[in-house]
Each structure stands twice: as C-alpha cells, then as structure tokens.
Amino acid sequence: MADSEVTDQSGPKDGIERAKNEGKELTKEEKQRLRKEKKQQKKGKEKKDDKAPKESQKEKPPAAAAQPSTQPSTQPSTQAPSQKVCSAVPAPAVAAAAAETTAAKEKPTKSKAELKAERRARQEADRASKQGKKGDGAQAAPAKSKAAPSELQPVVKRLPEHIQVDNPDVLKKLAKKLERQQIPLRSDYGYKVSLFSHLHQYSRKAPLTQQLSIPSSVIHPAIVRLGLQYSQGIVAGSNARSVALLHAFKQVIRDYTTPPNEELSRDLVNKLKPYISFLNQCRPLSASMGNAIKYIKKEISNIPNQCKDKEAKNKLLNCIDCYINEKIVLAAKAIAKYAIEKISDGDVILVYGCSSLVNNILCEAFEKNRKFRVIVVDSRPRLEGREALRRLVQRGIRCTYVLISAVSYILPEVSKVFLGAHALLANGYVMSRVGTSQIALVAKAFNVPVLVCCETYKFCERVQTDSFVSNELDDPDDLIVTRKGKTQLENWQDVELLGLLNLVYDVTPPDFVDLVITDLGMIPCTSVPVVLRVKNVDM
C-alpha cells in the first residue's frame, strides 16, 4: 500500500515511463484499485457484479482513502503500451475506463489536463477492450459487455481535416498547425456547390509555392518541387504519385543529418510531418500515398537507437527501394500475369482514362501475341485517355477512341472492360477516376464483364457508399471550353446562381464489378476486408 501512495504523489510521467521501460504488469495494488473503481461504477448504474465480492470489500477501505483523479487516469494510460505486451490486463483496463466515468461523476471539478488524460484513457480502454475480446475468455467478456454500453465511448477515429472544410473550428486548428510548421495555408477558390461545401476547392492558377519565400529553410526543395508537380497535375495517377513521393523522401533522407542530442528514429519522423502537411495542402493525399507514408514512418521508428547515422540512412533507403519494387513493380508483373489469362484472341477490350497498370497489362498481352483491339474511352475535362491512346498506339495496338457520352453506342462491340483503381475501400467499393462507375453501370446493362486491376498497397480501411462524403474537387475553371469562338461559361463567377463542379473521384458499387485482379490473385470485390486483415496481421 505504501507503494501506491508513493505513486500517488509522483506525477503521471513517472507512471508512463515505468510502464514503458519495464512493460510489466501493474502492481497488485493498482489492479485492485482499478477493479474496485470499476465495481463502484457498476454499482452506480445498478448492474450486477461479476467480480468476487470479497475483493470489493477488501479494496473499499484503501480506495476510500486515496482517490486522486490523476492517478487512475494515468494508470490506464500506462497500461496502453503495456497492453501490447501482456494480455492479462484487459479487464483492469476496462475497469479503469469504467472507473473514469465514475470518477468523473463523483468529481465535477477537474483540471483540463485531467480531462484530457481521462479522454485518452477512455480511448485506450476502448481499444484495449476490443483487443481483450480476443484475449480473455468468459470472465472478461461479460464484464466488458456490461462496461461498454454503460459508457459513452467517444469516436476513436479522428475525422480527416480535408472533409471538414465547413467546420470553422477544424479550419482554425489546421491554420494553427500550419503556422507552427511554417507552411502557408491554401485558400479555397470560387463558388462551391452546396452539396460539396465540406470539401476544399483550389485553383490551379494559385499554387501554394507562390506563398513560400525563397529560399525556404523549412521545406526541403525536393518536396517543394513535388508539391508543385502535384498541384499542377504534372505528376498524376496513383502509382506515379506514390513513386514520386518515395523518391522525394529518399532525397530527404539522404540529405538528413541527426542533430545532436536527438535520435534519428524520432527526429526524422518529426521532420517529415511538415512535409506531409505541405504536400497535403498542395493536393490531398491519395490512399496509396497514405499507406506508403505509414510504412515509412513505421520503418523509421523501428530503427534501433544504437544504429549510426549512415547505417540507418542506408537501411531506410533500401527499405524504400524494396517497397517500390515489391508493391509496385513486381505487383504489376503479377497482375499482368493473371490478367493475361483473361484476355483471349479476338477480344475487344474497353479501357477508361489512363491507368498505368492497365496499360502495362495490355502491352504485355500484346507482346505475348494475343490478338485484340482496344477501345479507349475518355472524358472531359482531364482527357487522360489521350495519353493512354498514345502509349498503346506506340506499341502498335489497334485502338478506337470515343468520349464517355458515346459509351452506350460502342458497348455492343465490347467483350471485356478493364478498369484501374485509385483505392479499394473496405466495404468492397472501388474508388477510381470519376466516370468509372458510369462505365461499369453501362457495361452491366449490356452484360459485359468488368475487371478491376489494383495492387494490394492501394487497399484502404475506409468505407464509403457515395461519391459525396469524401472526394476531391478540382479547379472548376477546367470545365470552361471555347467552341467556335464563343466561351459560354467565361464569366461564371459573375453569375450568382451558376456553379461548376469538377469532381475527381467516384465510387463504384461492388455489384457492378465482376472481378478484382490483385497481386495476391483474382478475388471478388467483397473479399477486400479479408485481404486487409491478412495484411494487418503480417505487418
């Protein structure tokens, strides 16, 4: 008991340090206290007890003596790292979470830090309870099921900033963060259609780099260049953007030197954060870029402290090369191998826009002497199909070119549709360039099989059912066109009630897609969460 009193007086930091360094289970006193607090909370809600009553009787007096709010709040937070090490802690973790609410109820006046710590504790407890579901058996489960509904679990996931543009608090927070990182804030442009007021809409004519001072000491020049290439559309396409990002990071790592008294594993990650914010401001990150960044951060934090600078940097550069090679280059080869089985002689294949993967597949199939012809469908305002057309024609493939409004005219001739993807969402929806869902819809109406090709590193945990909640709005001025000397929409900004909408992505429901070809094989659209789970276990 004396132990616990000592810990009562010492600040929260010691508790965290202790748990981190030792990774040990909580001391018996702490466990008891937590259990008791949970019991109190249960009693308060008039739920029946699961734990042994005698424990409660034993613990009541010591608990009544010392009930500082900080201590129980730190205990769960110390547990969070130790969660991963020992599995016997889930129940006390839940108890701690339960304790938090009772403690909160009993003590109305709390300091900000305490509230913050409590919230964190609740979140950790929530996460722990989810883990604990797999671990502990019957005893923990009913306890948890009682505890969980009785608490107000806050949302564990944080909503990304780029879909909360209509929330002024979020914008203020973002502005503050960018100021801290010394990155200029990009302002929205033009009248936004009301349905999309929660998204950013930037103008291509006002790139972020105009607001940077030269020379910029905060952001590495390779990153500045990359940001400009993104925002002007010079580097476009999921794979291209990821590869460019990784190459820029390689340059950053090469030029990096660890400042004294700092560890590479922590400092480099902190250095990368403002770069990522800057790139996000130039153009919202894609799902594949997000996954790549997660991988790099993980690799960096796994660098052992004893490693020398040079060694560490070489290791990181190798990791990045490995990633690119495995996830992109080799994956493309694997996908091409599977896809070529699906292409037979005499096929008429329809492709949409410019997907590097699909172009790769077609070129390989052509080299393997399959006889087929390709119909390239394109759409305004990006007109990416022309790029695909050039590449295919260069190889010698017979091509036809139409705009997306002529798809229902040309589809009776088509035998297969190959589509690329920007990301595959966890509920089986395919997120891809706007217009893809339309092509899949019309193909379905004509009974033409639709095959989506996507590498596994583009799979992401998000779920989405429509193209509104999370999308990207491109420059609305792109829709303006001059025909026969007349530009109808020239002064659209002056007209009050007129808006232009230039979407970049849309989601295709899984019933339109017949097959997804990935580097792991050919799977149906609904198996994406399975692949994600397998990947997470591997990582």
Place this chain on the structure above:
Amino acid sequence: MPGSDKETDLTERIEAFLSELKRGGCGTGPLRGSSETARETTALLRRITAQARWSSAGDLMEIIRKEGRRMTAAQPSETTVGNMVRRVLKIIREEYARSRGSSEEADQQESLHKLLTSGGLSEENFRQHFAPLKANVIEAINELLTELEGTTDNIAMQALEHIHSNEVIMTIGRSRTVEAFLKDAARKRKFHVIVAECAPFCQGHEMATSLSKAGIETTVIADAGIFAVMSRVNKVIIGTQTVLANGGLRAVNGTHTLALAAKHHSTPLIICAPMFKLSPQFPNEEDTFHKFVSPQEVLPFTEGEILSKVNVHCPVFDYVPPELITLFISNIGGHAPILCGVRCVQVDEAAPSAAFTDE
C-alpha cells in the same frame, strides 16, 4: 408569265430549304431547334399548297409526297420534317373526306380498327375536284401552325404539376422545351438544376447560363460525373430529338447513360416532347439510326500522328429503350411510353400515308 414566276419562286424556296437542312445537320449539333424546323416545314408545305398547280386532292398529295421524300433525303436524322409532311397529308385527306360529306370525324375512335380492316384506301377516291378544298386545306394548315407555335407553352404550363420546392433536377444538353418548362416552374418554386454538359458539343453550358439568368440555381457537371451525383437527384427531365413508335427515344448522346443511372437509383425520367416529334419509325439497325459528325470534335487535328492510326467515333444520337422512361409530357398532356404507338397511329391513320417514303 406570272405562273411560271410563282413556280420558280416556289422551287427556289424549296431548294433553299433543302440546302439549309443539309447544312444544318452536318455541323456541330443541330443548329436550330426542332420546333423551328417543324414550323418552317409546315410553312413551306402551305406555300406549296397555295402556289403549286394541282386539280384534285390526289395530285396535291402526290406533289407533297415527292417534296417530302426529297426533304427527308436531305437530312434523314431530322424526323420532324417527315412528321410534318405526314400531318399535312392527313389534313388533306380529312378535308377531302369532309368535302365529300362522309362522316370521317366519327371514325376517330375506330382508327385502329379501320387500319386493320380496310385494305388501304384506293387512290381513285381522291380524284374528285372540289373548289373550296384549297382554302380548307390552307386553313387547316394554319391551324396546325398555331398549334405548333403553342406547343412549348403548353408543355411549360404543366411544369408546376411536376416540380415541387427544393428539388434537385438533372438534365443533359440543351433542349428549348425543357428550358421553357423549368423557367416556368421557377416563377413559383425554388429548386436546383444540375446540367450535364454533353461533350463534345457542350450545349449544356448554354443551357446553364440561360437557366441561371432566369434565377434558377444551376450547376454544370462533366458527363463523367452523371452517375456520381445521381444519388442526390430527385428527377431527371430531358428533351429528345425524336420519340420512336415503340416509345423509345432518339436523343442526344449520353442520354442512355443518364437513363440507366436514373433507373439504378429509381429516379423518375421525364421526357418533355411535343407531339410533332412523335415518329412512326422503329429503331432500326445502326445504319439508319445513328448519325455521325466529324471526329475532329473528339480528337482534334492537333493530336498529330496518332490520328492516322486510330478510329475515332463521334455519334450524335443515342437510343434509349422505353423501359427506362417513366413519363412523357407533351402538349396534349402526360402519358406513359407504352401509349406512344397508339398515339402514333391516331395522328396519321392510314397505312399509305405512314409509308409515304419508300422505307
């Protein structure tokens, strides 16, 4: 001689009309709306009736058939020309029958029955000469012209029955009928319109500017975004170039995609089409149904070398099957697509008139 002057004047006008038809069609989309074409055709037919030399109804019908064939041959995709010719032929037959004194009006309801039982009216019946026939026919054609002038307004009057407040309505390309329809509703109700621009001609831009000037909140989207935004749309209201006999449409390209997207989201698809767009044709094979314009619109000459190595298509029209359509709104009210065939027959009864061209 004054007679021959009139004749040459008449032929000149016919030639001018034919060349306008030819030129107007092979440009960048229809240069003028269908109602203008219909009016001009009817005016020209009235002039033919007034100025050409004929003695009996049969002669007149022969002349009109001949000119009609030439007009449809000049621009096969412009079906309103053919429809107007058929209407005028019907008018002539009716007036002839009325002059003869037989009670043709009573047989209106039995038109289908007549079609099946009568072996086809023999041409001799039209050889009789009636003095007031010319005046009667011209008067009837004038009535037809007034009807044509009022079609857009008639359709627009029905707008408030179909549009309620705070709706999101989607349309594609530019249709003067739909424009009038929406503007009429906007006088009393507030709603939002999304216009798909309909590449490559981008007529949706004109439509959007015109609607926004009338006080309607408008958004322009690219064709590729039709399915993406369809989930938020309450109604789809479009115009069409022709309504076919089976209830299907020949509409501007991109309409089929729009119709499929609407069907997928169970959004009603409403067509605003005046009666003169109703045609007794069925959707034939690709050769006669589709019309193509210069692929320069799709892949411009500036693309250079690859132009010689690729095929580029630029179709103007789309076929929309009748099962995707919810409602037709015409100047005589609203009706379902399945009744299109019946209306077609009622408009022009006898078989010979329907096949005045050698189709």
